Amino acid sequence: MQKNENRLGYKKTKVGWIPKDWACVPLGDVFSQCTTRGEPGLPVFSVTQDRGLVRRDEVDRRVLSSLTSEECLLVEPGDFAYNTMRMWQGAVDLCIERGVVSPAYVVCRPRITEVFPLFMLRYFKSPIGLYKLWSYSYGLTDDRLRLYFKDFCHVPAPLPPLPEQEAIAGVLECWDRGIEKLHSKIVKKRTVKTELMQALLSGRIRLPGFGTTEDTEEHGKGRNGIPAGWKEVRFDEIFSFLKTYALSRAQLTTDSVNGCGIYNIHYGDLHATYDGCMLDCDKEKRIPLLRDSTELPPKAIFLKEGDVVIADVSEDYEGIGSCVELRNVGSKKITGGLHTFVIRDAANETAEGYRGYILKEVAVSRELKRIATGVSVHGVSKTNLAKAKIVLPCLEEQQSIAVVLSKAEAELAALDRKLVVLKEQKRFLLNNLVTGTIRLPEFCDHGKHGITRK
Numbered sequence: 001m002q003k004n005e006n007r008l009g010y011k012k013t014k015v016g017w018i019p020k021d022w023a024c025v026p027l028g029d030v031f032s033q034c035t036t037r038g039e040p041g042l043p044v045f046s047v048t049q050d051r052g053l054v055r056r057d058e059v060d061r062r063v064l065s066s067l068t069s070e071e072c073l074l075v076e077p078g079d080f081a082y083n084t085m086r087m088w089q090g091a092v093d094l095c096i097e098r099g100v101v102s103p104a105y106v107v108c109r110p111r112i113t114e115v116f117p118l119f120m121l122r123y124f125k126s127p128i129g130l131y132k133l134w135s136y137s138y139g140l141t142d143d144r145l146r147l148y149f150k151d152f153c154h155v156p157a158p159l160p161p162l163p164e165q166e167a168i169a170g171v172l173e174c175w176d177r178g179i180e181k182l183h184s185k186i187v188k189k190r191t192v193k194t195e196l197m198q199a200l201l202s203g204r205i206r207l208p209g210f211g212t213t214e215d216t217e218e219h220g221k222g223r224n225g226i227p228a229g230w231k232e233v234r235f236d237e238i239f240s241f242l243k244t245y246a247l248s249r250a251q252l253t254t255d256s257v258n259g260c261g262i263y264n265i266h267y268g269d270l271h272a273t274y275d276g277c278m279l280d281c282d283k284e285k286r287i288p289l290l291r292d293s294t295e296l297p298p299k300a301i302f303l304k305e306g307d308v309v310i311a312d313v314s315e316d317y318e319g320i321g322s323c324v325e326l327r328n329v330g331s332k333k334i335t336g337g338l339h340t341f342v343i344r345d346a347a348n349e350t351a352e353g354y355r356g357y358i359l360k361e362v363a364v365s366r367e368l369k370r371i372a373t374g375v376s377v378h379g380v381s382k383t384n385l386a387k388a389k390i391v392l393p394c395l396e397e398q399q400s401i402a403v404v405l406s407k408a409e410a411e412l413a414a415l416d417r418k419l420v421v422l423k424e425q426k427r428f429l430l431n432n433l434v435t436g437t438i439r440l441p442e443f444c445d446h447g448k449h450g451i452t453r454k
Contacts (some may be wrong), residue, residue: 004437014156015128019436022160028153030115034079034107038069038100045075045099047083052093053101072100073107078117081107087124087147088134094121106149119165119434122172123157126434132156158435164443168433171440175426182422186415193408200401201361203227203393207404210397230393236386238350239308239343243301244336251295252288252337259289262296263332267311267339270322275416276409277356279309282328296335303334303342306352310341310359313379320378321368325356341382351395353402364390 004010004017011017013024044056053075075081075095083091084106094117101107110117123129136155139145160168199205203226211228226232245264252266253259263281266288273286281287290296303309303326310323326334336342345355358364371384392398432438 003435010436013158015132015158016435018158019160019439022158022436024156025159026153027155027157030111030120030157030159031080031108031152032111033149034073034075034109036074038072038074040069042069042074043097043099044069044072045081045095045101047081047086047091047093047101047105049086049089049091053081053095055099067102069100071103073103073105075099075101075107076109078112079107079109080117080120081105082124082147084146084148085144087152088130088137088145090125090130092121092124094118106147106152108149108152114162115159116162116165116169118169118173119160120157122169122430123434126430128431128435129157160436160443164440167440167443171433172426172430175422175429179419179422179426182415182419186412186419189408189412189415193405193412196408197357197360197405198362200404201357202363203230203391207397207400210393210400226391227393229397230391232389232391233349234386235388235390238345238347238390238392240346241382241386242303242307242336242342242344244338244340244342245296245300246338247290247295248338249288251291253291254286254288256289258291260291260293261333262290262293262300262302263287263334264290264337265309265324265334265340266337267313270309270311270324270340271314271319274324275413277324277360278327278353278406278409279324280327281332281334282330287334300335303329303336304344305329306345306355308343308355309336310343310385311339312341312382313339313374313377314372315377317369317372317378320372320380321359321365323356323359325353327353341385349392349395351398351402353406354398357402357405358390358392361390364388 005012007017009020011020015024018024045053046056047053073081076098077096079095080092081095081101082093082105084104085091087106110120124133132155133147133152134145136151137145137147138151159165196205200207203211206227247264247266249266249268252264264287265279269286269288274284279287305326305328307329308323308325310321311319314320314322343355350358359368367388368380368385369378371388372378372380393401429438433440
């Protein structure tokens with residue numbers, strides 16, 4: 001059943017069922033194409049899917065063009081520019097700065113007496129809008145689809161009265177500001193957490209009861225700059241390496257029904273999927289499963305609480321030493337996967353909750369980068385990692401540091417979840433406001449702001 005079908009106060013149109021006081025218009029009725037050539041000295045813009053209109057030198061400095069500004073298209077504030085090849089994927093934006101774009105783009109100007117530009121931009125980014133833009137694009141395959149202005153003119157769009165268009169755009173703008181504000185807060189909190197982590201792991205800052213301010217100064221340290229009461233040890237004096245099982249993605253699944261109940265931590269997930277230094281095996285739903293238990297030997301080694309899984313390769317230096325400490329393993333059967341090391345504290349010299357942070361300390365991270373080999377892919381061998389030096393406080397201080405850092409990570413995780421909720425709320429509102437499924441309170445009196453079209 002189509003959304004809003006036979007709903008009181010709604011009518012059937014080419015864009016589905018919309019409020020009776022809304023119009024359904026082809027975009028050619030409210031947009032005109034602009035083909036004015038550019039002028040010397042104006043900035044060159046590119047239209048991107050995720051960032052909209054951006055200066056070309058901010059997108060890719062390697063982009064070269066023999067076209068002069070006079071051969072490009074002029075865009076004025078209030079104009080729309082879109083990529084003919086990617087319009088159906090959202091590569092469109094409203095211009096706020098005078099400049100030029102490639103003649104391969106389309107520049108069009110809305111008739112502001114009939115449409116509120118920010119509302120139309122929201123419609124172009126909505127699921128129904130993207131679907132309509134896709135359905136009017138032409139090409140043999142999706143990667144060859146084009147939407148030229150002559151076809152753009154026929155794309156139907158729902159058109160509320162101007163006051164409602166402006167109000168809808170304003171509501172969605174509020175959500176954007178909230179999302180941006182929360183994102184900025186998360187970035188700042190993450191920076192503070194990283195600085196705190198480095199200060200605590202290096203002993204530059206000591207928690208109450210484990211040293212004085214003077215202990216963090218150079219005269220309070222040993223000959224090698226080790227904080228008072230800390231000790232330097234080789235990695236293999238503390239940790240032993242466990243067997244891992246190099247299984248490809250094809251041998252893994254995220255389907256618990258088709259999986260055999262044995263989890264395998266892939267190095268790619270250490271880089272891109274798991275956040276922070278701890279992996280809660282009870283809550284994390286993205287740990288892949290083996291498809292077939294026969295992929296493992298009969299006496300396979302499964303991981304325990306507090307074991308640390310380390311990625312032994314990375315495509316960039318910042319990713320060298322990416323690792324997670326396993327928490328809440330319970331009865332789950334988990335193995336280390338492709339391109340990973342698994343370490344276990346056989347000497348009981350480290351505290352649970354602290355181990356996942358050890359490789360993040362600046363000096364240790366710098367040492368890992370020094371011993372890494374490779375050009376496009378950087379790897380750390382088990383032999384070299386075993387020789388690396390680490391500095392450890394006593395167990396009690398490790399436990400206290402772990403509690404502080406764990407609270408900081410929990411706060412960040414809560415903010416990340418809140419950001420996801422805000423984005424989902426905005427997506428819900430976008431989908432429903434631009435189609436009239438949800439009406440703002442001041443516009444619920446159908447026909448109050450109606451418009452008439454021939």
